[in-house]
Amino acid sequence: MALPLREMLTTMVEEDGADLYLSVGARPTLRTGAGISELGETVLTPADTEAYCKEILDDRQLGEFLLTREMNLAFGLAGLGRFRTNIFMQRGVVSLVIRQVRLDIPTIE
Template identity: 35%
Template sequence: MAATMHDLLTIMIERGASDLHITTGTPPQIRLHGKLTPLTQFERLTPQDTQRLAYSVLNEGQKQKFEEDNELDLSFGIQGLARFRCNVYRQRGAVAAAIRVIPIKIRSFDELGLPPVVEQLADRPKGLILVTGPTGSGKSTTLAAMVDKINNERTEHIMTIEDPIEFVHHHKKCLVNQREVFSDTHSFKNALKYILRQDPDVVLVGEMRDLETISAALTIAETGHLTLGTLHTNSCAQTINRVIDVFPT
């Protein structure tokens, strides 16, 4: 049975899986309760299958970029189903992809089981707030809840820079502009270079990866804006050390 991407994503949602993996030599696999499970109703995928499936969610510009770089981050939505974050890459010369579900509904602090202090942090008018943890720990989901609270309660301008855009925020009390790296700006560095000219009150930096991004985020916070960001660190001490270590001694 030949799989279509819509079939696979529908099964993924219906079974409550978090991730979908597409690679050659095996049927599509989903991550269910933390464990990978092959969808044995489908045949093992060939290189032609994996390219067909992955390319079905890419536009022409994304296909071109992937063929130049051999890897690509993107997000996309399917009406009535969900939003998804996707990483397309090559392995052994063939196309492969990992796709994660992004809930359409932004969950509240209570639904996420977050302590009250996290909600209180979202009330701060300025400063730097970092949400840290390993991959899959809920950094983006936590930030989405914080941005949604601000959007519901303040009359301000929220700017986000993400790679890719995961949760879509609509204009509520706030004006919300979301920029995706490569689609809307060349890089985090470029977007942050000009962001203060765009009259923001709140700035979300999807991932603080390097010296330029971290330095710019600190400058934005120092100039009286609320700045939100993420780091792949596992403790407060490690987070501070990571920020310090990117600066030359």
């Protein structure tokens, strides 16, 4: 069974991850400053990535995605943070790339 989206995003925040890649035929992959790591043992199926897509998009956005086959948006999860995502069709199946939006403003130094 694929990992829940919130669990993967929580890991992303805890490990200061930059990007989360969700593609059919691969394990969920997290990019951090230390490199690339896979989350869990389950290889994602088309049903998994479609479910993640539907979890993020509202009905209007989902309709637009089905027409354009690509969607860029930001979303937030209470108590966790904000994220930007690109959802797209790749080889006929849904893929997602999710980036953590840092809420702290870095100093110039």
